[in-house]
Amino acid sequence: MEAEPNPAASPARTRPIGVFDSGIGGLTVVSALRKILPNESIFYLGDTARVPYGGKSAATVERYSTEMIAMLLEEDCKTVVVACNTASALALPRLEALSPVPVLGVIRPGAEAAVSATRNGQIGVIGTRATIKSGAYERALRELDPALLVTARACPLFVPLIEEGWLDGEITERVVRQYLEPLVAEGIDTLVLGCTHYPLLRQTIGNFLGDAIALVDSAQNCARAVMHLLDAEALHAGGNETGHLAVALTDPPDAFLEVAQAALHFEIGAVQLRQVLHPSKP
Template identity: 40%
Template sequence: MNAPIGVIDSGVGGLTVVKEMLHYLPNEEIYYIGDTARCPYGPRTPQEVVKFTWQMADKLVEMGIKMLVIACNTATCVALESLQKHSKIPVIGVINAGAQAAIKATETHDIAVIATAGTVKSAAYENAIASLYSSSNITSLACPPLVPLVESGEYMGDFAFDLVKTSLQPLKKARFDTLILGCTHYPIIKDLIQKAVGEQVHIVSSATETAKQTLEILKFQGIERTAKESPHHKFFATGSLPIFKEIATNWLPLEQVDAARVTLK
């Protein structure tokens, strides 16, 4: 089935999932929407996030996607269930994938999670990890400044590291050998986070596991792309394009990023 796979996020964070999908699913075509005009989703009400997530999903369904990946932890927490229930195409999120990655990586089962306020409040990672290993010790921390840092494109240099270090300061008192990047924006600043928590900590994100899960579903459903020509990926943002396109160009292994503005309603 030669239709594209849809990927949605509150902004540029979902590009970290797209990067892994390009690696694991090189023949698949990807259509991406980043809701940069209304990012971040973390502080918003669940009702707002559900509304925005459905708007992005509907727009991509209009474009003819065959599967949807919610590459946003906050949106996965509140909107995945309703989308899976009412959509005619397969829909997956990133929470369970992140939990699985952490369980694979940890040796002590002392796990920390950094995420948006919305994701932390939902306890989604605690529940997902507990379903896999009930004796895990989990410490969660909301890091509100980190998504705006990534979205601004100003995540290089001393200021960015100081902000990351300050945001993660409460974890100094916690015991953990594995840290889940519970927001898809965070892998873009993974090096800064690693520096702040120390090299001895395993840092995991949901991106790789989500890409692998996408591939499994495509195979199981028999809807893999069979076209021989190279896929043409399309990227859309609801806000200003220059920063979005710059981050996408720097982050993704593509010669050219086809990006355009999109209006949601």
């Protein structure tokens, strides 16, 4: 299951960008990173042994996230991207405090993009139960503009629908309508897709909302924020070779990996299996 050393890498192998997610939904962030930063190497870690984080408590999500970032630091990552909205919402301050390298979440970039997109100041946010309950998007949006009207809603059926591969069709359309109709009734003109899985439902959500409501994709905005961070910290990889991509999971991949690869149009190659280490015993 070990990844092959990448023969195209520069002699002093470049330090990768570490990306972690509760599962493989964060590959949407990897896909966006590959497009705008093709020569960066990426080490992706998905905690599929404990997925999903979205229905779990803040304490548990913080503990799991701490264990994931420790594993990424062992890979000598030069920066860590918390691609999971739930982990970003609940654990970012703790992760920033303990990491010796810069840590970047998806909430702040998503909030900034939403503020740029809205014209009427009414923004909707959708995500997992834990993300919505945390109020993290509301806080980030109101820090940027206290006058915004924010309506948030948990959509816990979206991830299982996506993992089932039902990205469109009548059932998915009805679930989308059930969750989003109240947000439309509130008069939002911008909707933040506050979960890394949700871009895979972009088409069906867009069909329901129509062109008048802008969709803010946390994956794309997060990738842009990584680019700015690499600029600011002078951390860009040298050379023009395509960066190496390694994917590791804490439980072997299931059928959803194929759904994700097909939907994202990229190959991830061999997947490594890693056991979670529990460094701090109770």
